[in-house]
Amino acid sequence: MALLAVLFSSLLVVSSVAELSGKIGINYGREGDNLPSPYESIQIMTSMKVGQIKLNDSNPEILTLLSGTKIHVAVTVPNDDIIRIGSNETYAEQWVRNSFIPHYPNTLIRFVLVGNGVLNSDIDGNRTALYDSLVPAMRGIKNSLNAHGIKNVKVTTTLAMDVLQTSFPPSNGTFRSDISGTVMPRVLKFLNGTRSVLFLDVYPYFAWSANPTNISLDFALLRGNVTQTDPGSGLVYTNLLDQMLDSVTFAIEKLGFHNIRLAISGTGWPSAGDIDQIGANIYNAATYNRNLIRKMTLKPLPGTPKSPGVIVPTFISSLYDESRKIGPETERHWGLLHANRTPVYEIDLTGSRNMSEFKPLPPAENNQPYKGKVWCEVAPWVNEVSLPSALSSVCTVDNQTCAALAPGGECYEPVSVVWHASYAFSSYWAKYRNQGAICSFNGLARETTVDPSRGRCNFPSVTL
Ligand SMILES: *[C@@H]1O[C@H](CO)[C@@H](O)[C@H](O)[C@H]1NC(C)=O
Numbered sequence: 001m002a003l004l005a006v007l008f009s010s011l012l013v014v015s016s017v018a019e020l021s022g023k024i025g026i027n028y029g030r031e032g033d034n035l036p037s038p039y040e041s042i043q044i045m046t047s048m049k050v051g052q053i054k055l056n057d058s059n060p061e062i063l064t065l066l067s068g069t070k071i072h073v074a075v076t077v078p079n080d081d082i083i084r085i086g087s088n089e090t091y092a093e094q095w096v097r098n099s100f101i102p103h104y105p106n107t108l109i110r111f112v113l114v115g116n117g118v119l120n121s122d123i124d125g126n127r128t129a130l131y132d133s134l135v136p137a138m139r140g141i142k143n144s145l146n147a148h149g150i151k152n153v154k155v156t157t158t159l160a161m162d163v164l165q166t167s168f169p170p171s172n173g174t175f176r177s178d179i180s181g182t183v184m185p186r187v188l189k190f191l192n193g194t195r196s197v198l199f200l201d202v203y204p205y206f207a208w209s210a211n212p213t214n215i216s217l218d219f220a221l222l223r224g225n226v227t228q229t230d231p232g233s234g235l236v237y238t239n240l241l242d243q244m245l246d247s248v249t250f251a252i253e254k255l256g257f258h259n260i261r262l263a264i265s266g267t268g269w270p271s272a273g274d275i276d277q278i279g280a281n282i283y284n285a286a287t288y289n290r291n292l293i294r295k296m297t298l299k300p301l302p303g304t305p306k307s308p309g310v311i312v313p314t315f316i317s318s319l320y321d322e323s324r325k326i327g328p329e330t331e332r333h334w335g336l337l338h339a340n341r342t343p344v345y346e347i348d349l350t351g352s353r354n355m356s357e358f359k360p361l362p363p364a365e366n367n368q369p370y371k372g373k374v375w376c377e378v379a380p381w382v383n384e385v386s387l388p389s390a391l392s393s394v395c396t397v398d399n400q401t402c403a404a405l406a407p408g409g410e411c412y413e414p415v416s417v418v419w420h421a422s423y424a425f426s427s428y429w430a431k432y433r434n435q436g437a438i439c440s441f442n443g444l445a446r447e448t449t450v451d452p453s454r455g456r457c458n459f460p461s462v463t464l
Pocket residue numbers: 029030031032056057078
């Protein structure tokens with residue numbers, strides 16, 4: 001009897017692991033201008049041997065184009081739909097009937113991700129209502145799939161590392177107090193009960209770039225030549241990615257759950273960025289993603305120090321550099337490919353290519369912080385017609401930012417909208433950067449180390 005029980009439980013584990021694909025996934029984001037069509041994009045991904053694709057929605061055109069391919073798919077139920085879907089199973093059934101059933105099983109949908117970052121600390125919307133609706137929405141969709149006889153699709157949600165209050169050392173991993181007593185246990189109970197997988201955005205780049213003096217770049221880039229021992233657990237780490245994953249596993253265990261598997265819903269490294277964004281370069285991006293792919297495709301699977309041998313389905317962000325992404329410059333440089341389809345650097349998603357066969361990479365120029373003055377100027381590619389309204393909104397935030405631009409003011413002349421806007425962007429950014437302002441202004445501005453005033457008057461600057 002005891003022997004049977006042991007056999008039975010180990011069989012269960014084997015079969016549930018076998019459902020998960022160890023082939024490298026890609027986030028197919030489409031927030032860019034002049035991107036190849038979905039049809040071409042799927043051809044490109046097929047030729048790159050992409051194993052899985054994650055979508056930010058359940059776009060019917062893309063799901064139709066994916067039918068008949070061998071690519072596994074993760075679809076997302078948008079955050080805006082969660083409260084409604086969670087309010088009544090009728091709406092969950094409606095979503096399954098309209099967005100899922102038309103494509104399944106011809107399109108190999110394997111995950112339904114209910115929400116993206118619903119528990120992030122900066123989530124928009126009615127937090128109470130979202131938290132209360134998340135698990136009912138997940139359960140509604142799972143119940144509806146079950147009612148349609150669909151068993152091989154996992155329903156889950158996507159979280160980011162900021163669900164953790166403490167993450168270092170990994171054994172100290174703990175969820176934020178606003179979610180640890182309420183919504184997190186409900187999510188975990190659902191995942192445990194349905195043998196589902198928690199999706200996590202895990203970006204060593206952000207952890208390292210926020211603290212490059214205390215975290216080794218080699219450790220962040222998965223080079224495997226730096227080790228760190230967790231004094232709490234005794235586990236030895238060779239990279240930051242494993243530490244981040246295990247800190248979540250430790251946090252989960254503190255809530256009493258011991259077999260929740262993790263998937264990486266997004267990871268990667270930006271290949272370019274602003275002057276104040278350390279380490280965003282092609283050399284590091286290629287190194288990180290190549291090492292990541294090797295780690296995730298090695299046989300036998302290494303897993304993590306806390307969960308050795310465990311498969312961690314992994315989606316790299318992203319397929320393309322996406323020009324319409326807002327935020328700092330790095331946001332527009334996560335792609336493996338440029339919008340014109342050319343690779344940003346060579347990559348082999350199967351992990352079988354020997355690293356020494358890749359062509360040499362351009363050397364990393366910005367692995368040390370830039371030291372000096374930086375200004376924020378109108379980007380050279382900007383259409384001037386969009387400047388007046390940006391200028392007036394920047395200048396009305398307070399009455400000091402643009403004081404020098406008033407008639408007779410120090411920087412009034414030359415009276416050109418580009419000149420005035422560059423002054424206003426520099427002035428605003430210099431004043432508010434330490435409160436989180438970035439030099440972007442909806443894509444109208446860029447950082448520069450060359451004083452845009454050319455010495456005519458005093459443009460405020462940031463000293464790095
Ligand atoms: C998904 O991405 C596409 C392309 O960027 C965008 O048009 C769409 O609004 C996004 N959907 C959601 C739900 O965010």
